[in-house]
Amino acid sequence: MIALLLAVVLFFLGGLLQPGFVSVAQAINIIRLAAFLGIIAAGQTLVIISGHEGIDLSVGAVVTLSAILVFRIVNGNNGMVIPALAVALAAGALIGLANGIGVMALGIPPLVMTLGMTGIVQGTILVVTQGQMIGKAAPIMGEAISQPLLGPLPGIVVIWLLVGTLMWMLLERTGYGKRLFAVGVNRETARLSGVRVPVVVVLTYMASGVLSAFGGFILLGFTQNVFLNLGTPYLFPSVAAVVIGGTVLAGGKGSYWGTMAGALVLTLLTSLLTASQLPEATRQIVLGVLLLALLSVYGRQRALRQ
């Protein structure tokens, strides 16, 4: 709620700093840009809710891998989009499965496990492709994402709203969602209440892999091209969007609506700074300071509520 309010305030603040910023077209543009981050941060939301220092640092690598897989398999052919998507999602699920098993069965801290997985995935990509990106995005992908689908809303925004609704269903209207929150708050209570904690956690990392892979697929439709670091810039914003959205880093509390608002706030901040014509280095510093300020305000609010 607070994050959403902040997004609206920032938007109109943009209007003050930049005449012409406040317009329907600009709003849709911001939402469209935020959608990529929002979809990639969906899995991150689940993993962070699962608690016990849960975090998925492999989302960037999975985004890249998924985009490259689709790029190759589709090779400009509309008919191959669905099979390519299936392969990409399966690859994401497999990587998530490996993360989940590493965390639960081998007891590797999530930060270490998923960071290691990033290295493995990126290394594998390099070895297999030799740095040569062969393939082509299918025309239908670009159209589905960019063309207006519902009134003025482009396909990507509709897809994001769909993801948001499904995520809400998953968290609030399924047994898995209820168990995930329980696992995030107190694993011993969950176990002694009949919850199979390892199953819930492994499924969560798998879901994160699948959602990141879907994010890679969508991103390819937008960029129409792939490169080795395609997903990397989304990694840390995906964590920041979750936290700005009010999900507790310690786990057990949060929502995907919050993450969506967090993605909007981050995208707006970046856009405003880009429009400000400050030098790149200054922009980076200002963004860092603003993020710190935002996150510390959130930390304080939680302390007050408890």
Add this chain to the structure above:
Amino acid sequence: MQISLSAQHVTKRYGGVTALSDGTLAVASGEVVALVGANGSGKSTLSKIITGVVTPDGGELILDGQPVTFAHPHAARARGITAVYQELSLIPDMSIAENIWLTHEPLHFGLPVNRRATLDRTRGLLDQFAGVIPVLDPETPVKDLTPDAKQIVEILKTFSLDPRFIILDEATASLDSQQVNRLFDLIEQWKRDGRAIVFVSHRMEEVFRIADRIVVMRNGQTVGDLVHAGASEAAVVALMTGESADADAALAAHRDDTHVNGTGLAAVRLQVRTLTSQTLRDVSFDVHDGELLGLGGLRGQGQEDILLAVFGAIRHGGAIEISGRPVQWKHPKDAVDAGVAYVPGDRNTQGLLAIRSILENLQLPSWAKYGFPLRTSAATRDAGQAATDLSIVMAGLEAPVNSLSGGNAQKVVIGKWLLRNPRILLLNDPTKGVDVGAKAEIYRLLGELRQAGTAIVFYSSDDAELLGLCDRVLVLHDGVIRAELVRGDSLTRSNLIAASVGASHGSIQ
């Protein structure tokens, strides 16, 4: 050693809630004053004001005849005022010795004494509880200790400060009767030293054994200050509750209907044969439909392992049969699916999801029955019914469970299993640190479940409960069933205590 301390008409508000409207308490050297009251009556707030943890809004603290204000617990500690709290303050990864001497490491000419001397001093302190806890190495990390040993380390940590004034806040809740006896011997010694002691407890029997005076609180006010000799237990409980219905009456009422439910004819619901675990050796017993089987003995003799093994939550050997059918459970989920429920011993770390709603806590084991997408209105209706049946006092089902008082939180832990109509209910000291009103509710509930045919296995650290509620009591010592005491025959206080300390079958009358 001399001290006199009094709190006069102390008040404290948190936001719109008045925690303490008139807290008055006076204690002097060589005196034990019991501070009693239901959960939420203001005992803890008053204790925290005296020890400088909380700053009062009004009223006066008078120490040795002079008004004082403590800005910080250190200020109170510097004047010799300390407390042992129920919520443990120990650091899990540090050793017993490090925990005890934290912030006041033994010094010699201003320099820390060597490690060996510190360890010797720690052993000296631990020796005060020799015989009632296992021999402990002072370098053992606190996280490896049983709850009772942790509580004792907590007491010793406070005592190592050589305080003039000690508040024991529910410090006996995790202790068994032998450990309580030893603590009471120490308290008598402290009295002779000229220290002043405030003893906060829900256990009336202990209060009447140790206290010189009894101060009663209700709704944030001191409502009575009774001299022990002239006070009856009924009078104290009446002051606490503000009405005459009390826990003992509930116990007595329950006792009457135990005879209605003879176990001789009922079918065997749970059969356990040669159960073994890290602490258990060859434990065998049966529980019948509608029977309330008690587990007694000193703390940590394997009672918890029996409950956890039956619930499939720990590795174990031996055979378990439910209604004649052998079962091999690898996970509590298997037990839950078969209609077994377990109320754990520590509700905060094992029973509750602190920041989640009362609704989600009640429904945690049961979501599967609400389909996909979850029929949340049905789940809310069922949880609301359970909350009403248990008379849980709450702002609403959506309120976080950690907004509840201890007794109401415990009702939630029990309530989540009632929603599943368990056929076997396992309880691990369910009334620990719970106020008299909630205790009475829990006793009533156990009676209803028995009438409905639920087989109940009930561990309690409170001998009075075992004697008052159970059809049979198995007394454990060192992982072995030392005695089986049957109501109307061998179930007496003296037999229970004799078997607890490991007396053999022959000596039990």
